[in-house]
Amino acid sequence: MTELVATTTGxxxxxxWAKSELADLKGHQKDDLxxxxxxxxxxxxxxxxxxxxxxxxxxxxxxRIVEGQLRWDDILAHPLAVAENVETRGIVRYYDNxxxxxxxxxxxxxxxxxxxxxxxxxADVPAEELQAxxxxxxxxxxxxxxDHYGEEFxxxxxxxxxxxxxxxxxxxxxxxxxxxxxxxxxxxGADERASEAIDRVVGxxxxxxxxxxxxxxxxxxxxxxxxxxxxxxxxxxxxxxxxDNLYNINxxxxxxxxxxxxxxxxxTNVESPxxxxxxxxxxxxNTPAATFERAYVLPNxxxxxxxxxxxxxxxxxxxALTRPxxxxx
Amino acid sequence: xxxxxxANREQFRPENHPNDHFILTTVVGSYPKPKWLNRARDxxxxxxxxxxxDRASDEPRGSFDIDVDFDEGNWQEAKxxxxxxxxxxxxxxxxxxxxxxxxxxxxxxxxxxxxIAGYEFHGPVKVWGHNYFDKPSVVSxxxxxxxxxxxxxxxxxxxxxRPVKVxxxxxxxxxxxxxxEHYDDEAELAFALAELVNLxxxxxxxxxxxxxxxxxxxxxxxxDDHAIVGECLEYITDGIPEDxxxxxxxxxxxxxxxxxxxxxxxxxxxxxxxxxxxxxQLDVFTEHEFTADLALGxxxxxxxxxxPVEDIVENVQRGFEVVPPExxxxxxxxxxxxxxxxxxxxxxxxxxxxxxxxxxALDRGEVDLSGVAARxxx
Numbered sequence: 206m207t208e209l210v211a212t213t214t215g216x217x218x219x220x221x222w223a224k225s226e227l228a229d230l231k232g233h234q235k236d237d238l239x240x241x242x243x244x245x246x247x248x249x250x251x252x253x254x255x256x257x258x259x260x261x262x263x264x265x266x267x268x269r270i271v272e273g274q275l276r277w278d279d280i281l282a283h284p285l286a287v288a289e290n291v292e293t294r295g296i297v298r299y300y301d302n303x304x305x306x307x308x309x310x311x312x313x314x315x316x317x318x319x320x321x322x323x324x325x326x327x328a329d330v331p332a333e334e335l336q337a338x339x340x341x342x343x344x345x346x347x348x349x350x351x352d353h354y355g356e357e358f359x360x361x362x363x364x365x366x367x368x369x370x371x372x373x374x375x376x377x378x379x380x381x382x383x384x385x386x387x388x389x390x391x392x393x394g395a396d397e398r399a400s401e402a403i404d405r406v407v408g409x410x411x412x413x414x415x416x417x418x419x420x421x422x423x424x425x426x427x428x429x430x431x432x433x434x435x436x437x438x439x440x441x442x443x444x445x446x447x448x449d450n451l452y453n454i455n456x457x458x459x460x461x462x463x464x465x466x467x468x469x470x471x472x473t474n475v476e477s478p479x480x481x482x483x484x485x486x487x488x489x490x491n492t493p494a495a496t497f498e499r500a501y502v503l504p505n506x507x508x509x510x511x512x513x514x515x516x517x518x519x520x521x522x523x524x525a526l527t528r529p530x531x532x533x534x
Numbered sequence: 535x536x537x538x539x540x541a542n543r544e545q546f547r548p549e550n551h552p553n554d555h556f557i558l559t560t561v562v563g564s565y566p567k568p569k570w571l572n573r574a575r576d577x578x579x580x581x582x583x584x585x586x587x588d589r590a591s592d593e594p595r596g597s598f599d600i601d602v603d604f605d606e607g608n609w610q611e612a613k614x615x616x617x618x619x620x621x622x623x624x625x626x627x628x629x630x631x632x633x634x635x636x637x638x639x640x641x642x643x644x645x646x647x648x649x650i651a652g653y654e655f656h657g658p659v660k661v662w663g664h665n666y667f668d669k670p671s672v673v674s675x676x677x678x679x680x681x682x683x684x685x686x687x688x689x690x691x692x693x694x695x696r697p698v699k700v701x702x703x704x705x706x707x708x709x710x711x712x713x714x715e716h717y718d719d720e721a722e723l724a725f726a727l728a729e730l731v732n733l734x735x736x737x738x739x740x741x742x743x744x745x746x747x748x749x750x751x752x753x754x755x756x757x758d759d760h761a762i763v764g765e766c767l768e769y770i771t772d773g774i775p776e777d778x779x780x781x782x783x784x785x786x787x788x789x790x791x792x793x794x795x796x797x798x799x800x801x802x803x804x805x806x807x808x809x810x811x812x813x814x815q816l817d818v819f820t821e822h823e824f825t826a827d828l829a830l831g832x833x834x835x836x837x838x839x840x841x842p843v844e845d846i847v848e849n850v851q852r853g854f855e856v857v858p859p860e861x862x863x864x865x866x867x868x869x870x871x872x873x874x875x876x877x878x879x880x881x882x883x884x885x886x887x888x889x890x891x892x893x894x895a896l897d898r899g900e901v902d903l904s905g906v907a908a909r910x911x912x
Contacts, residue, residue: 298755303710303752305661515657
């Protein structure tokens, strides 16, 4: 019997009050976004919002709690946007979404900032529940522009992320988001290097590691390379592409544990816990050769796309998936 | 295939137009709202929250502890005044086809979703940084409920001395920038919305509109869906006579992924943002004969400096690499609403000055059109 773990992909929408308060405090333009040295009034608002979303996850009954990445104005490019020797330039499109981030341009040697670790500390969540969420090295390199390293760029980004993860407080799960593996698939050779880079990043943490590519399915070859990395669970975005993901699992096998992107991160339609349960069963039935020790059930994309009210309803549905008795009570 | 732009272009040439050549000047649509209009909206919504900084200030300010006496009629009057003001501002800048700057519209999807049955709102979502919009959800079949733009057009047309262009958000963007909880897929929702847009366009035409621009910025984000947009345009233009000019506006995308496919669309004019990228994508449009009219972005909508007339003259001339002067329209890259108002005005004014100068030079035979001629010989 697969153990289900209800969790999220992080990158939460801000609570509605914080959307307007922070807009008033920070402003609406490029130069107003998070730089890593926000004034105390801004820090206070983020602290308040972070405690709120941590409490909300606990109330929903999630098995893993994230800090929410509410400060990540530049979405998955955030870790670079607050680093030294990185210029944030024009606004560029975030994948095929109607969302934008500031293009981070690496102009000199990168060094870890501790920015991510500080937010995890501030979340004040017990280690056995804490889930850290980071962009994978391939994705972070893809979202950025290199003006400094040349061929060593992926290596440098990998070292940078390793340095960030090494500073994390003790955590139960490290979730590595790798949408670029799907959206900008690496070619021959680059796919193997991407897998090696992931291996190094997850090696920096003692926690269980989950690598989640999304917005579709990996190519067969990328999937095979990813399984060579020392990753505890690979994730599959079943909302966007159930056929190819199923094919990858059945054709090439997968990790002992998996992550299943089952809730629509980009649709306000709220799934019922029963529907989520049926989807888990559907995957189990359709992967006859596989048994999963543990399945992380999560939204198929980041969650900032959702209005807060619907986002919270989805948290409740996720929580009820693994705590059915409390729902009936 | 392309409609017949030559059949409707001349109606936009002003009576006192100074040159033989005529390059149609217009805007994409939105324009900065005067601050007083936003304050009037706040009053109307009863949003009178006083900031701590206001309370601490010694500067005099009005007390909000009174009945502010600002009702629906006052709000309507404020919008009418703003519409009149900006239409006039467009005319002062010398534009040939004007818009009221979309003074009555809050946002390009929300405005329409509020008027279409089947939509619901669940709160703001992030676009970038702290810029949000109330992305609506489609929760049941979409239906035509109340007129969208006919009142806006009739008012603007009444106060304008020049022909009025009506921008309207296209069905693909209305579908793509909504959460779809009801239809099987986005295409089905887009087609359902296209029928509603067709109804609205028919009403606008009946009310006298002769220039309608379908805004489909979402096409730039999902260019592989150009066939859906094409089919939507078939619905929209069904039964719309040739003397009505139908434009399509797309911005901030990779145009090689939608061209030459857009030449199959039933439109008169394709309006595209190119100034922002310094025309690095212009070549895309030179590979196949551009059979529609080209509406070229010649000033940047996202830089807060007014481009000098000489620079704009050069930008307009870039259009001749794609189409001859009689197929060229010029406008800013995109809606100007995010700019300071004086900058927005300066851009329009210089754009018109540059265009009239270039027309005069064309009349004198001083402009090299060999690029177009070379293409015509292909």
